[in-house]
Amino acid sequence: MKLTGAQILCEGLVKEGVDIIFGFPGGAVIPLYDTLPQYPQLRHILVRHEQGAAHAADGYARATGKVGVCFATSGPGATNLVTGIANAFLDSVPVIAVTGQVRRDFIGRDAFQETDITGITLPVTKHNYLVMDVNDLAVVIKQAFHLARTGRPGPILIDIPRDVFLEQADFSYPDRVDLPGYRPTLQGHPAQIKKAAKMINEARHPVIIAGRGVNISKAYGELKHLAEMAQIPVVTTLLGIGCFPEEHALSYGMVGMHGMVYANYAIENADVLIAIGMRFDDRVTGKISAFAPHAHIVHIDIDPAEIGKNVRVDVPIVGDVKMVLQALNKQIAPVDHLDWIGQVDDWRREHPSIDIRDDDGLLPQYVVRQIYEITKGQAIIVTGVGQHQMWAAQHYWFNKPNTLISSGGLGAMGFGLPAAFGAQIGCPDAPVWCIDGDGGFQMTIQELGSIAQEQAPVKIAIINNGYLGMVRQWQQLFYKGRYVATPISCPDFVKVAEGYCISALRVKHKEEVIPAIEQAMAYQGPFLIDFMVEPEENVYPMIPPGATVAESIEEPKQPIKAISDSKRLKVSNI
Amino acid sequence: MAPTKHILLALVEDKPGVLNRMSNVFRRRGFNIHSVNVLETIETEDGSRPGLTRVAIVVSGSAVILGQVRKQLEKIIDVVKVLDITTEDVA
Numbered sequence: 001m002k003l004t005g006a007q008i009l010c011e012g013l014v015k016e017g018v019d020i021i022f023g024f025p026g027g028a029v030i031p032l033y034d035t036l037p038q039y040p041q042l043r044h045i046l047v048r049h050e051q052g053a054a055h056a057a058d059g060y061a062r063a064t065g066k067v068g069v070c071f072a073t074s075g076p077g078a079t080n081l082v083t084g085i086a087n088a089f090l091d092s093v094p095v096i097a098v099t100g101q102v103r104r105d106f107i108g109r110d111a112f113q114e115t116d117i118t119g120i121t122l123p124v125t126k127h128n129y130l131v132m133d134v135n136d137l138a139v140v141i142k143q144a145f146h147l148a149r150t151g152r153p154g155p156i157l158i159d160i161p162r163d164v165f166l167e168q169a170d171f172s173y174p175d176r177v178d179l180p181g182y183r184p185t186l187q188g189h190p191a192q193i194k195k196a197a198k199m200i201n202e203a204r205h206p207v208i209i210a211g212r213g214v215n216i217s218k219a220y221g222e223l224k225h226l227a228e229m230a231q232i233p234v235v236t237t238l239l240g241i242g243c244f245p246e247e248h249a250l251s252y253g254m255v256g257m258h259g260m261v262y263a264n265y266a267i268e269n270a271d272v273l274i275a276i277g278m279r280f281d282d283r284v285t286g287k288i289s290a291f292a293p294h295a296h297i298v299h300i301d302i303d304p305a306e307i308g309k310n311v312r313v314d315v316p317i318v319g320d321v322k323m324v325l326q327a328l329n330k331q332i333a334p335v336d337h338l339d340w341i342g343q344v345d346d347w348r349r350e351h352p353s354i355d356i357r358d359d360d361g362l363l364p365q366y367v368v369r370q371i372y373e374i375t376k377g378q379a380i381i382v383t384g385v386g387q388h389q390m391w392a393a394q395h396y397w398f399n400k401p402n403t404l405i406s407s408g409g410l411g412a413m414g415f416g417l418p419a420a421f422g423a424q425i426g427c428p429d430a431p432v433w434c435i436d437g438d439g440g441f442q443m444t445i446q447e448l449g450s451i452a453q454e455q456a457p458v459k460i461a462i463i464n465n466g467y468l469g470m471v472r473q474w475q476q477l478f479y480k481g482r483y484v485a486t487p488i489s490c491p492d493f494v495k496v497a498e499g500y501c502i503s504a505l506r507v508k509h510k511e512e513v514i515p516a517i518e519q520a521m522a523y524q525g526p527f528l529i530d531f532m533v534e535p536e537e538n539v540y541p542m543i544p545p546g547a548t549v550a551e552s553i554e555e556p557k558q559p560i561k562a563i564s565d566s567k568r569l570k571v572s573n574i
Numbered sequence: 575m576a577p578t579k580h581i582l583l584a585l586v587e588d589k590p591g592v593l594n595r596m597s598n599v600f601r602r603r604g605f606n607i608h609s610v611n612v613l614e615t616i617e618t619e620d621g622s623r624p625g626l627t628r629v630a631i632v633v634s635g636s637a638v639i640l641g642q643v644r645k646q647l648e649k650i651i652d653v654v655k656v657l658d659i660t661t662e663d664v665a
Contacts, residue, residue: 118591122598127651130590147651180626181587181654305645308638 005134006035006165012141022053026073028100031165048446052418054084059419064426067094074100075113086124088155090409094148095155103163126154134167151184152303188319196298196315197331203272206232212239213277222325231337235263239408242398256284258390261351264549270295277321280310290548364533368395379431384416384440386470388463390539414443424456438464448500459520460528465535466568489569497528504528577634580660584629587652608632
């Protein structure tokens with residue numbers, strides 16, 4: 001049977017189990033959109049900007065574990081996806097981006113709405129395709145989904161010229177892929193696993209540092225088994241949060257620049273560090289030469305190019321985290337590390353990094369903690385990037401995998417709202433909270449329109465301090481308080497929300513926090529709360545960039561005096 | 575570690591843009607490519623997989639970084655295999 005290119009694409013999406021597409025139409029993809037009504041099993045969700053489509057597909061993928069799909073037109077539609085694609089690339093999220101391209105005979109001639117999107121996205125995709133022959137399309141779709149969801153997952157872009165959507169070809173969907181250059185190693189090398197087991201069995205001060213790879217590989221049970229059997233403290237990266245229950249006795253929270261002081265001490269004093277599904281990002285390691293100075297390092301990762309990239313590794317094991325841990329656990333002997341755990345617990349008592357000080361003001365940390373209390377730790381939390389992101393990571397305790405959705409590697413402000421929208425579309429019955437800053441929220445604020453159109457019941461908490469707060473914090477601590485370009489005015493977010501027919505509240509005082517969150521939770525549809533928090537609150541603890549654990553800055557006993565009069569900029573008084 | 579000259583030999587799929595994907599890895603890490611030699615499509619020993627191409631690249635850099643670059647090249651989906659075939663007498 002002959003089908004058009006657009007039909008072949010839709011058939012492929014259906015065969016791959018896709019039911020949701022985030023997108024925005026345009027000239028080059030009109031033939032594709034015209035075909036969508038023939039496939040009612042594909043639900044297209046209109047966004048307000050293509051960046052929103054890519055972030056929504058990303059949030060959807062992380063929340064559901066499925067592949068996220070987004071559509072955009074050629075030229076500006078495609079370039080608007082790029083931030084979202086780069087975000088999915090750095091955080092290893094399976095996303096398929098389908099872009100329209102100008103007609104084949106126009107390619108390379110600077111035609112209207114032509115960009116070389118495969119060239120542009122080459123360094124930020126796992127792989128990409130420009131489909132010049134409709135007969136290749138089915139194979140490309142099959143390969144794209146296979147690549148996106150296997151090995152180290154990542155975004156794949158498929159660029160399809162307008163006339164290829166219209167051209168016909170015989171359709172048969174391949175049942176297997178032929179990719180000679182793509183054979184991810186799944187089983188760890190037995191000799192390496194044996195070496196690692198010996199090292200772990202002989203360790204006196206072992207620490208596990210778990211990353212997003214544990215979540216991707218669904219190795220929660222194996223990780224827990226290893227930690228409990230060998231009594232090993234577990235710390236996580238930002239994206240590893242939730243892969244090990246944070247209320248577990250062996251959980252010592254997040255490490256790194258804004259990690260717990262005791263977690264960082266544990267790494268500094270470890271004799272064996274078992275790094276699982278993580279990549280030693282500079283926000284995790286700080287000064288590389290001073291990172292885990294006494295430790296032999298076992299590094300388990302599916303991507304061979306991550307081994308030895310940032311830190312020296314003693315026992316590298318390339319493989320799927322779940323399979324490697326299954327093999328490793330068989331060789332681990334139960335041991336007693338009570339002295340070592342007692343030591344880390346002492347550090348936790350001496351440096352209680354997540355205590356919230358008693359203050360009459362409206363503290364952002366308090367807001368996050370109340371969201372945690374009222375949602376009973378069961379919500380999916382989606383954040384933007386900046387101070388509020390770190391407070392969410394520190395003060396909400398995640399006991400279930402994939403419940404913190406955050407832009408880790410790219411650190412893309414504006415991720416919060418569209419990603420929360422995508423997560424809510426994927427998990428319609430789950431409570432989804434978008435915790436965002438007033439700066440980042442304004443970057444993708446237009447997605448309130450998508451949320452309103454779909455009536456997605458996302459709850460939005462804006463941590464509004466009137467600053468681009470993380471940069472302001474750096475300016476305060478390292479640039480002598482010169483607040484250049486960080487005071488930011490905001491529209492009246494309550495009125496903006498109401499303009500989109502979204503219910504909203506403003507909270508200015510501590511005692512209003514709990515009732516407001518309860519009201520949002522009880523409300524059926526989307527709900528926005530604008531929390532007017534203390535303007536110059538800082539994220540502690542903090543290891544300054546390029547510094548060591550010993551140089552950690554902890555919350556001062558007396559809060560640093562605000563150095564500006566912190567009068568909020570208002571649109572009306574500019 | 576002093577940079578030394580290396581010859582990398584890659585077996586790649588014969589598809590448009592493969593050379594671009596490979597050179598991009600060197601560009602990003604700031605390597606100057608001394609020479610690239612792309613050889614005609616060959617068949618593998620058993621003749622079962624036509625359509626593969628050999629690319630020989632001469633670059634200089636430290637062995638450690640180049641080892642990393644080699645792994646990053648192998649990550650490219652169209653790249654099947656990369657060998658460092660440097661011998662002592664390449665200088």
